Amino acid sequence: MNRDAGARAILVAAMASGQGKTTVTAALARKLVRQGLRVRVFKCGPDFIDPMLLERASGAPVHTLDLWMVGLDECRRRLHDAARETDAILVEGVMGLYDGSPSAADLARAFDIPVLAVIDASAMAQTAGAVARGLRDYGPVALAGVVANRIASEGHANMVAASLRDIPLVGWLPRQDTPLPERHLGLVLPGEVDGLEDLLDRLADALHFNEQAWEALPLMSQSAAEWPDVPPLLQGRTIAIARDVAFCFLYPANLDVLQKMGARLRYFSPVADEAVPPDADAVFLPGGYPELHCAALANAGHWQASVRAAHAHGLPIVAECGGMMALVDGLTDKDGRRWPMAGLLPGEVLMQSRLAGLGAQAMPTPQGPLRGHTFHYSRLETTTPPQEHTVKTSTGTQGEAVFRIGSLTASYFHSYFPSNPPAAAALFGGGPA
Structure with missing residues (x-):
């Protein structure tokens, strides 16, 4: 994979929770890291558990991006800093693409980040096209493509790809014998998953990913974003x-x-x-x-x-x-x-x-x-x-x-x-x- 002077960014989203956003984001992060790219992952919305796993997948701290809690300016500073320092930026969305106010879609539009839609295709085939077009057009958002999760076979992946019409199938991930376990609305703690590093490597190996589609993404803005001075209110404590x-x-x-x-x-x-x-x-x-x-x-x-x-x-x-x-x-x-x-x-x-x-x-x-x-x-x-x-x-x-x-x-x-x-x-x- 080529290494350009700048970073490409994608926001990994879905129609709902439980579609596999974290699994796909972790697999893609590990795959890009293993190809020699510097990867920075962010998490959209308040969360503590997913970022721990994504940090293990990418090898770098995972910060939160949220237009309300974090604020527009700090989100911009973090993204632009990452664009200057890395080759790839992955932002994992929260819940469904349009859920919440502000939503993951709002964040994508605020910073012109293309969206990668994760669709759980375990119980569908051609209907995936309708889901993808709805995710793209409802907002709308700039949809870079689809990653189909829990695919049964290459033939199943081909049916999904054909249904997408003008939307590219950027990748697909087969059903996993050992999926990432869940607790509450998030994952268990990374330290509780036996053989996590091997599991992340297996996910990266299993992810069928179109590198040409990734390299066709535009480079993200790298404009300087000054951080405000923080007063030394805790000096010596x-x-x-x-x-x-x-x-x-x-x-x-x-x-x-x-x-x-x-x-x-x-x-x-x-x-x-x-x-x-x-x-x-x-x-x-x-x-x-x-x-x-x-x-x-x-x-x-x-x-x-x-x-x-x-x-x-x-x-x-x-x-x-x-x-x-x-x-x-x-x-x-x-x-x-x-x-x-x-x-x-x-x-x-x-x-x-x-x-x-x-x-x-x-x-x-x-x-x-x-x-x-x-x-x-x-x-x-x-x-x-x-x-x-x-x-x-x-x-x-x-x-x-x-x-x-x-x-x-x-x-x-x-x-x-x-x-x-x-x-x-x-x-x-x-x-x-």
């Missing part, structure tokens, strides 16, 4: 961040902006019963899957004692979703077993099969709104009154409760710190000198 299999929902951009504001980041593992580092000036407990590691967290005496001591000494503690779940009195898992947690927030968290919160929201702060989102399958039962609530972007109505107990700020809400660096700094005790 050390933030201890829980980071392990239970606390892994961390936007790379959140960590970047904390460091740009001068913070020193120290990581520790509650699951491994590691205490909050003694030199910490603040603590960040991000989301993740504490409900899958209840026994380890319940028996982590050093971790629990250290976070209670940090709270008693007035260290700012920011606990998001899974981080908050680890600080209640007890967590009842999906099997109905209750496990004692750290007990900083009076109340009980109960897992449930039904989705309890989903969508873009903003948290009001004295420094202005801090944008983010919510996504959780548990509910909190507490008599502690919330100090405030986030605001749902879609309706303007009340969103997630935000609890403040002493130096603790806890909520199901996941913040995107670059949307308001001064507000993020204030959560961790930083501010103007």
